Amino acid sequence: MAQSGFDRRRVNGPSESFQPTFDDGLEESSDLYDNWKLGEARRKRHPGDIRPIFLQTGFIKQANGSAYIETERTKIACAVYGPRQSKSSSYHETGRLSVEVKFAPFSSLVRKVPIRDAEDRSIANLVHQALASSVRLDTLPKSVIDIFVTVIECDGIESCVAAATVAASTSLAKAGVEMLGLVVSCAGAVVGEDVWLDPNEEEARLASGMLLCACMPALGVTTSVWQTGRVLPAKALLSLQLCQDRCSDIHQIVALALHED
Amino acid sequence: MPSDCLIPGQPVPLPRGPTLQLGSGVYTRNGETRASLLGTPQFHGSTLSIHRVKPHPPAPNSVVVGSVTRLSPQQAVVSITVVDGVPLPPGEDFTGVIRVQDIRATEKDKVRMGDCFRGGDVVKGLVISLGDARSYYITTARNDLGVIFATSEAGGTMEPVSWQEMRCPKTGKVEKRKCAKPEGL
Incomplete structure (x- = not known):
């Protein structure tokens, strides 16, 4: 369709232009712990506080179940497909979970190249481990359930894994996959003498060690514990206890989100 | 809720x-x-x-509907699209196999695959076992199981005339099929 007065050879932008304005809160957060010393208190949050969680189900229409979780600057979308016929050529008496984690190229401060690297797979393994014992895979012979986790924005790997686990379990419940209970997960960072729950990226950098705990509060069962860094046994047990207490709060949020629609 | x-x-x-x-x-x-x-x-x-009510994988004793994708003298490969009356999402069909001995209940040794199914036929069957890694085993050895929809060589939708014959309304030609007894007859 030819437009009168339309010149293809010129830049046809508007006559006025404006600088893009960014309000990403980066400047604020990057100097939050600038002159922080070991032994000082956590800034802006109490040690046992987690970031507020927004959880919504069923936003990917073509998936059997889906969930979107947002805790401040961690944003994760999760979709569940299946049960599908297994592609592999061997017979499996029980069903299998296949978890795939992908980071958006813009998910972190440094651009993530969109290829499967070792980090994606280790995170997928952690999510798989947290969920595997909760799903009644014995009811699904020869089938496979595909879980796709897309990290849109990542603020702290450990809390990202925890949020991904919560989103994946919510999606599974939404998809009508039989499971023993909902899995929720929480991360704790050992900083000096304190345990800071749900640490963001900067707090994770200050921590000497990390503990990630996934459990089913409805059954009082822990499905997975993952520890990195240097943590004394007493501190590990303390953070495990704190994480489990907080998990029952997160479980409430998941139950609420599932009841909503 | x-x-x-x-x-x-x-x-x-x-x-x-x-x-x-x-x-x-x-x-x-x-x-x-x-x-x-x-x-x-x-x-x-x-x-x-x-x-x-959600799509679920076939299990023994589920009634499935699928179309024939491949034929050999020993078996017919079926792409299952409906399980227990619930359609599966597009592209997520399961593979089933009708072995020649599972086509009908009597005179099993006289069955010829070509006289029972053709490619593209829509077949209603019963899952008898989980089968091997690739496919579920399906049987049509019951009156109400078999071909429920088929097109003739001329392209018309055929109608069953007996339990092993179907007629094309265009040409009047009779083709051989293992027909399912129509519901409500």
């Missing part, structure tokens, strides 16, 4: 009385009955279950 909707892992409130049979969507752990699906528990006779 109703308030008696349960989430996975939540204990199911049980009425007093005789012990119940547990159907799908509920399980027992440490003597306590809990839900394993999101939904409201319902009673069907003495069976307690949480029912969800």
Whole structure:
């Protein structure tokens, strides 16, 4: 369709232009712990506080179940497909979970190249481990359930894994996959003498060690514990206890989100 | 959503009385009955279950509908698209196999695959076993099982005239099929 007065050879932008304005809160957060010393208190949050969680189900229409979780600057979308016929050529008496984690190229401060690297797979393994014992895979012979986790924005790997686990379990419940209970997960960072729950990226950098705990509060069962860094046994047990207490709060949020629609 | 909707892992409130049979969507752990699906528990006779109409993989004794994709003298490969009356999402079909001995109940050794199915026929069958890694085993050895839709060589939709013949309305030509008995006859 030819437009009168339309010149293809010129830049046809508007006559006025404006600088893009960014309000990403980066400047604020990057100097939050600038002159922080070991032994000082956590800034802006109490040690046992987690970031507020927004959880919504069923936003990917073509998936059997889906969930979107947002805790401040961690944003994760999760979709569940299946049960599908297994592609592999061997017979499996029980069903299998296949978890795939992908980071958006813009998910972190440094651009993530969109290829499967070792980090994606280790995170997928952690999510798989947290969920595997909760799903009644014995009811699904020869089938496979595909879980796709897309990290849109990542603020702290450990809390990202925890949020991904919560989103994946919510999606599974939404998809009508039989499971023993909902899995929720929480991360704790050992900083000096304190345990800071749900640490963001900067707090994770200050921590000497990390503990990630996934459990089913409805059954009082822990499905997975993952520890990195240097943590004394007493501190590990303390953070495990704190994480489990907080998990029952997160479980409430998941139950609420599932009841909503 | 109703308030008696349960989430996975939540204990199911049980009425007093005789012990119940547990159907799908509920399980027992440490003597306590809990839900394993999101939904409201319902009673069907003495069976307690949480029912969800959702696509599920075939299991032994499910009635499936699929189209024939490949034929050999020994077996017909079927792409299953409907399981227990619930259609599967597009592109997520399961593969089934009708072996020549599972086509009909009598005179099994006289069966010729070419006289029973053709490529593209829509077949209703019953899953007899989970089969091997690649496919489910299906049988059509029952009056109400077999071809339910087929097109003739001329391209017309054929109608069954007997349990092993179908006629094309365009040309009047009779082709051989293992027909399913039409419902309501």
